[in-house]
Amino acid sequence: MKSKNKSKKIIPKLTSAHAALSLDVKTLGLEAVYGAAYLMMDKAFVSLSGDRAGKVVVSLRAKDPKAVKPKALAEEFLLDLESQKVRWAVAKNNLPIREHIAEQAVLIANGTIPAPSAAAAAPEAAAEELTAEQRAEIEKLISEVESEIKSMNDKKVAADPKGIKASWEEKQEQGNKAGL
Amino acid sequence: MLGRRVLITDEHGRWALLTRKEYDRFLAGLKPSDPLWPVLQACGFLAGAFDFDAAARLQFERSLLSWKGPGAHVLRLDGMELETARRVVDFVFACPGPQLTLELVFDDAGAVWPIVWFIVQYARRRGEWSRRPVFLIARARAMTSEQADFLRSHGVTRCATLELAGKPDMGKGPPFRAQRARARLGPGAADPRAWVRWFEKWGVESARLLPAGLDGESVAAFSGFYGEFLGHLVQDGERMNLRDEWTLGLLGGRLWNLPGMDVLEQLAYDAAGRVYTSEEACANPEFALGSAAELRYRDIAQRPVVRAVIAAAHPDNQPMCSQCAYRPFCAVAPSSNHAVQGTVWGQTPSSPACVLQMGILDRILERLDDEKFMLLLDKWNVDMR
Known part of the structure; x- marks a missing residue:
């Protein structure tokens, strides 16, 4: 009932568009107005003017004028506005509580308050330098892969010994090289 | 409203599903004699009996205060050179975090096999040396059974990139023996139940379904298909090993668990070794952070694009997300916002990415009062009790 009465107080000015x-x-509250305006963005172009x-x-123009009439847009906006007013009022009331909880969480993160679990507070694994032995092992791996890549490339060549699959440009290039 | 129930959540992921009457009593102010009082008190919804220490612990555990670094690294291997692969793996191991996942993405294993082989061997060794668990995933369209066997024997999860078209042919399996599937709904994808059976028959253990596109029609079709798919999973979940990756990712309740979340959940690397904020961001040079050969992990935070995506990713900074009941489980990756709306912030009310994600969460969360679903979540190690 309350929201209906409030809605009646705001009379939208309607044109055909x-x-x-x-x-x-x-x-x-400005936040509630912004919130309700934002929520309309899937259906309407919203413009705000005046003194904040x-x-x-708030001016509403339907994105699809055939589907939504200005009156319906205004009614929906007013409903959203009521909802936004409640949400922002709750958010403002809860602000000190949220700040307190966030502060406690930061204290846990800083180690001032014990962490809830060892895993959560475990120090980050640092990137370490590799030993000479480890580097040698990597080099060995790389040389294995390089020889594998080479053999793959050789196989590709071997699979087409007469150059049948070669493009015209490649054949021309080979011909030029042979000529040289 | 989810069906006939009202879902209430707090920012720490605690939740309750109430009937309309229960919700009205809750709004009016519950008395301690009300049977609902102990239930909601345990969940932290009652101001008079609020556990501040528990809330602070949850805030610590689920906020970015506990974030250790991007856990997933997506390497796009098609066309990558050996030296680049080495540099990229070096960069991955320079990233902090208790564990690392390297997801190797390619079309046909045959074209990049030496690189795949090298990364598997190299990453395994680096994992042992750094004493960090390393998870390897190979996501491909095609590989031979020998290649799949090699990956299996080296503990690499095989993920098949699929397109689901029409109804499944039960006699024809995926292109290789895969444990996971990333399946995009193709034209006319139909009969979700048969697809569930198809995945099960071919030994797929988890699947992530994706819409054909982000236009309204594709998202609507996906939402319906996904809802039915999940329904059949729940129905037969007790005897099946198939898991839904959306449920696993979203109900984890941490921003850095959300699939594809820029920087927080993942970094991605293209064939030239450039580092991006996510796999989806690889299509856009604006999301490039530098070359893996030159970039230092600690410099990432200085990049304006990283600051922008992290700020845009957090639901607290999104006008409507901060008020949304799905907030503990949901956030759209800023790179997705950029791809569909040209801005990392996105415009939530008109965002198809938001519609998609909320549609998925509708399908998941509406089952929270289904004991079968809750048992399935227990089986999948998702803590929603």
């Missing part, structure tokens, strides 16, 4: 709502930021500390005019 637009709905314009003049909103009192002091009573509604006083009156703001």
Whole structure:
């Protein structure tokens, strides 16, 4: 009932293409107005004008004018506005609690308060330098792969000894080389 | 509302599914004599009985305060040179974190096999030397049975890149013996139940379904298909080994577990060894962080694009996400936002990426009052109790 009464107080100005709502930021809260405007973005182009500390005019134009009429847009906006007012009021009321919890969490992260589990607070594994032995092992691996790549390439050549698969350009190039 | 129930969550992932009447009682203020009181008190929803220490512990565990570094590294191998592969693996091992996952992505193993072979051997050794668990995944469209056997014998998970078209042919399996599947819905993909059976028959242990595209029609088709797919998984989950990777990723409840989340969950590397914020970001040079040969991990945080994606990724910074009941389980990767809307922040109400993810979560979370689903989550080691 309360929200209906509130909605009635804001009378949208309707044209065939637009709905314009003049909103009192002091009573509604700028965040709630922004939130409700943002929520309309899938259905409407929303523009805001006026004084962010006083009156703001929200103008709504349907993205698909055939599917949604300006009046319906205005009604939906007002419903969202009511919802946003409640959400922002709750968020503001809970702000000190959230700050306290975040502060405690940071203290856990800093080690001022014991961490909940050893795993969560385990120090990061650092990247270490490789030993000479390890480097030698890598070099061995690389030489194995290089020889594998070479044999793959050789096989490719061997599979087409007469150059049948070679492109015209490749044959020309080979011919030029042979000529030289 | 999820069906006839109202889902309430807090930012730490605690949740309850209430009937409309229960929800009304909750909003009006519960009395300690109400049977719902102990249930919601245990979940931390009652102001008069709030456990601040527990909330702080959860905040620590689930926020970026506990983030250790990107756990997944996606290497796109097609066309990669050996020296580049070595540099990329070196870079991966320069990244912090208790464990590392290297996902090797390629079309046909035959074209890149020496590189695959090298990375597997090299990463295994680097893992042993750094005393960190290393998980290797090979995601491909094709490989021979010998190649698959080699990967299996070296503990590499094989993931098949698939396109699901029409109904499955039960007599024809995936291109190789895969444990996992990344399956994009192709034209006319139908009969989710048969696809569940197909995956099971061919030994696939987990699957991530993807929509054909991010247009409205594809997302709507995907949502319906996925819902049915998950439903059949739940139905037969007790006897099956097939898992849904969306459920595993999203219900983990940590930003750095969300599949494809830029920098927080993953980094990606292209064939030239350039480092990107995620696999999806590889298509866009704006998300390039530098060359793996020259970049130092500690310099990543200085990159403006990294700061931008991390800020944009966090639901607290997104106008509607901060109020959303799905917030503990959901965030759209900024690179996805950029791909579909041209901005890392995205515009949530009109974002197809948001519609897709919320559709997936609708299908998952509406089952939270299904005991069969909860047992399945236990089996999958997802803690939602």
